[in-house]
Amino acid sequence: MVTLADVAARAGVSISAVSKVLSGDPSLRVTEPTRERIKAAARELNYRPNFAGRALKSARTQVLGIVVPDLTNALFTDLMDGVEDAAREAGYVVLLGRSDDPRPDAEVYQRLLGEGRVDGLIVQVVDGVAPDGLGALLENNPPVVLINSVAPGQVGSVLLDDVAGARVATEHLLDLGHRRLALVNGLPTSLTAERRRQGFREALADAGVPRRGLLETRLGYRPENGRAALEEILAAPRRPTGVVVANVNAAIGLLAAAREHGVRVPEDLSVVTVHDSWTAENTWPPLTAVSMRFYAMGRAAVDTLVARLDSGTVRDVVITDPPPQLTVRESTAPPSA
Amino acid sequence: MVTLADVAARAGVSISAVSKVLSGDPSLRVTEPTRERIKAAARELNYRPNFAGRALKSARTQVLGIVVPDLTNALFTDLMDGVEDAAREAGYVVLLGRSDDPRPDAEVYQRLLGEGRVDGLIVQVVDGVAPDGLGALLENNPPVVLINSVAPGQVGSVLLDDVAGARVATEHLLDLGHRRLALVNGLPTSLTAERRRQGFREALADAGVPRRGLLETRLGYRPENGRAALEEILAAPRRPTGVVVANVNAAIGLLAAAREHGVRVPEDLSVVTVHDSWTAENTWPPLTAVSMRFYAMGRAAVDTLVARLDSGTVRDVVITDPPPQLTVRESTAPPSA
DNA sequence: CTGAAAGCGCTAACAT
């Protein structure tokens, strides 16, 4: 390993001169030739500042952690891309952790925040945990930003415009002429599910469609939950003609189950999903979907966290721009007869 | 932040005594009551060893980096699970980087290895890079393990049993009675594609099926590559009755394109894919697939890297246990007439 | 049996 001392020796100057020049210290009072000599020496020796030395001195690691419960979730890829891009631009690297343990003393949080491995943490809590269950995790006001969840006034949070997303999806079915709708939604404890329900209901209310009798399942966002939801739909007394699925993975499961039960999509049942992804265009039939901005959410989470670290500002942001956008494919059509 | 000094003060002992007790120093010569007092103090103060201090002193971070070119690739989730599990067991945390830049001075490598943020690196090179293109990256013999790629003698590598995987898939089609086969494969520069081709050819040879005239595409592992491959297949003079797709994402794209072109699966074309995943069971028809052990590969990569760090041992491992396993679903059938 | 002290690589306040 090559250290500042090595560079200093080669350039024939002091260690601190090297440190100042290389880190662009504004109070630099070094002659141009000296500066050049130092830079040349660093280049020739291929000097790289040691992370631990810097972190120990400055009490900053320039690392952001992100903790998610489940890498399989389709949101993860886009989200992670956004996080990585924004982090790189802000001079941070990203450390990924996985945990479905929301307790504040969970191993991950201890290792990451407790041991000072990261400056801040982006946390996607496990879907089945109610927001207030987070209380303990947040009581010391740590540098944490929640995604898809909120804890008012404590830490920052970033949400997607779930209400608008569900509303757009629902309006699409209503526009096609559907009146008997179902919502295949996330777990009862999920905040996003609550918000998507709200959008669903608003759209119905605006269209003057009575809500009563409409089916809503709260089984979760995974493919097998979509499958189970289809069973519920088939068992319903008045079978819906159109269904809004709150997550693309669940929609894929639902579609597969529909096939197996001989339910034709879209002839017997129109399906629209909230959250678009490459998988949605490769199903049969290709899924009509509302794009949710997970990439933007990742970016916003980093921005919010960095602002928190730099200035202590706690922000709650909802990604409304660009708005959720409908892509009509082949899983939706007017109700037959 | 609570430091060793704080704990020492509270317990009324020296800093070094605390350090020894808390890190379980084997040369511990401390009376039982003292030890208890120290442990109690640490607990009460909620002491956590500072990462930077420890890393600076010991020149070890207990962090493993993993660099992949593309999070969308279906292999990523399972792989990452395996990496995380094995890393945790070995006392490491995982830092995720993304890069499609194979140059040795690529930003990522500098930041991770060069600055000492990680003790070692697991690298999945971008698919289009030939193994020998890695030369420069590896010339200083850094603590790196390659996955799905090799650089003989330099660094460790971990491969799946691609040959066996492709062989099993091909044999399945042969057993069903197919004789005109096609292989939808990865990029020409991809090592895994080369190995999967080998398995394909071995199976044909064993069955006494002449190889000439059989179609092989080398377009890549992404969904759109599978779509393009189907076009090639349709344009072939003697259209194959069965196709082995070397990657599940490509298979999903191929399936979607087949639908659009009115090609019935499996009646007109049987499709089997190398690499199983949850997406394969939710397509229509559900994909017959050969499971590849990405989870095991992730674990093996960590084990290999840790061995390298602990003892300098460089190993090349191929995951053969458990062997690739065929799951027959509905995308394959005997050729019609 | 326990403590004092050096030093890992870096930054920054202070000297020269």
Place this chain on the structure above:
DNA sequence: ATGTTAGCGCTTTCAG
């Protein structure tokens, strides 16, 4: 305009 030095939190000899 450049150099000296203290000290971040930790481990590890070496003295007592």
